[in-house]
Amino acid sequence: MKNREIRLMQGNEACVEGALAAGMKFYAGYPITPSTEIAEFCAQRLPLIGGKFIQMEDEIAGMAATIGGSLAGLKSMTATSGPGFSLKQENLGYAALAEVPCVVVDVQRAGPSTGLPTAPSQGDIMQARWGTHGDHPVIALSPTSVRETYDLTIKCFNLAEKYRTPVLLMLDEIVGHMREKIEIPHPEELEIYDRLKPEVGDENFKAYRVEEGQIVPAMAAFGEGFHFHVTGLMHDEFGFPSNDSEVADKLLRRIMNKVSDHIDDIVIYEEEFMEDAEFVVLAYGGTYRSARSAVKQAREQGLKVGLFKAITIWPSPAKQIKELALKVKGILVPELNLGQYAEEVERIVAGKTPVISLGKVNGEAITPNEILDKIREVL
Amino acid sequence: MNKQHEIRLSGSGGQGLILGGIILAEAALIDGNNAIQSQSYGPEARGGASKAEVIISTEEIDYPKVEKPDLLLALTEIAYKKYIKNLKDDGVLLVDENVNIDNIKESIKVIKVPIIHTATEKIGKSMVANIVALGAIQELTKVVTKEALETAVLKRVPKGTEELNKKALAAGYDLVI
């Protein structure tokens, strides 16, 4: 195989390159630091391949148009940061209930409110899980490097199409803005998933019926000849609104289960230095890099510390964390918020092992030394 | 070259420091090493104290931020005052001749040269001060090779300015020999 192209690339750019490799043809968004480069690269690249870019009048419209683009048959994406992520929540819920695949990128910055617009943060972790009202399925991935941003953006599109649900790429300013080496895979190395479509002219097509052996209903695009209805109301198999409590219950459980029944397909994680580990650092996103540096230094000092990288943060790698809890004397969760994911880890381990939260919210990254100090303090 | 070398380029916004950082990192990649470039933008697009950071390493780079740089470039006094305290005790300070230096630790190696003057008078374009500085950094640290740096510069600069930038690079080498 010929050599892969090696480039210095920014995280935000890698997100766009990954999206294009996954088949993105539509982007709608609104400028917001530190995600704006994603919109800029999309504006530049999409028309060249016959794709569509539009800068909408606000964040809400960016999310709405992204859903519209997907319903018209194109793989669609939008990107934002904290304040915009808040504004997108209602329509994110719409996409979840109406089962419209799309990718939403949140390059997290320090909040709440306008906060520190150019400073890194991981403060939107719980908003990613519970941001929109009502129970809803969530898939959220968080990359730790430029290359991983590329790979996970493709993964986000694949999961969105496969499970017909919005998928969140939780970037942070650290990874979004840094430039590092990336080896760009050849297109033939990539696995690309396209949405399940009904057969042309299928007279029995029901827009929201899951056929035998499938995970989701087949999805027609507007204009393909199926006159189906899409709504944010609870709906029957035809997509028509229904007030029937049984219909509502069945629908909501079905869209929750399509994710919870396929956890092993969705959850990605990595472990390192685990064989004899007595203590583990669990990290995600940009903070993972500090954690890795700290764990390596701890190992050099003879401390038996392991490292767990949560790549899929929602649904959380609960099975793996539970197993971990039985083996180690404690789990340290460093993150750029005041313990949002530590709380999730605590919920999962249910008292089997202590969970120590190391949170930082001053707009600066957590340094390896801060993690190392904490490790030494508790060991 | 040491395993890992950290460089902070500082000055005022608009001096091309981020581009300088990108070029340096790309040169490191051409040499077959790893590099990370990061920056902090001020809310103002021009002026103010701005910095770009580069980490170059023969190995994997975990933590992407520069904490205590091995070399600090300061093109303005504001930037010098803001960033000098983080320079490594045995680090190198590369400053423009216009910057006033006071009570600096003796362990720090100070190189004070006319970077901006060289760009404006010898090359005739103030815009190339960043490239002059890259030449000086290469000569001082050898973190990248001259060949890789020249390739990286020529890849990034506007068409038609290649010769100008080559001259700027050479002038930078000469400043610190």
Next chain:
Amino acid sequence: MSSQLIKNNFRYDRLPHIWCPGCGHGIAMKALAQAIENLGWDKKEVCVISGIGCSSRAPGYLDFNTLHTTHGRALAFATGVKLANPDLKVIVVTGDGDCSAIGGNHLIHTARRNIDITTIVFNNNIYGMTGGQYSPTTPTTEFGTTAPFGNIDKPFDICKLVEAAGATYVARGTVYHANPLTKLIEKALLNKGFSLVDAISICPTYYGRKNRKGTPVHMMEYLKDAAVDVKAAAKLPAEKLEGKFIIGEFKNAQEPEYTEEYQKIIERFKKER
């Protein structure tokens, strides 16, 4: 309604609709269906999109590609659909609250882009679905459940608003003048650009009761008496227009359309690559 019209354009099994007896929305919906029928459009290409409110239930009854979105956002969803597939004939059905309050920003910006979307406002001057609160088109001094002492807001003229924002086809009709309304919608559908028809409807249940407007028949008679055609209005002195409102076509112009302009960028830069 002719059975042919129903057969061709409605989801018969979804009827009857949820609107109250005497509501004007059924007439507006029929006018839209009739206009599409008159134009002989291929149903496959027609996409009707709505937001939230009484008006926004219309797409559920219409047998096209239909999308019922979130409150106020129909035009933003529609912009995505239209840009992604410019071959679709995109129609937005909305209400006065949906498009000029919560969706006001999308209304002016969709008009500004002159993207080829036809918007029909089922304008009944009230929030009906939530039970009679005043809307941005409720006249000053009128009553709503949230204006128990009389409305002190000044109402929007939606036609003037979108005309100023850049819409290229703007008209107003009423559900009393059903056939002229159908014609206006037809012309709006044919315009290549952003079109809006302000279809004045009636809400006997809330607006009518709150403001003692009488029976649905009285409210229809008011539409008949108070509406003055734009051409006739031009010849009348100001005092003769006191208490009246103007219907007819306000703007019909040809200007560059958004998706066509975007396609030009694609053609130009694809070639240059």
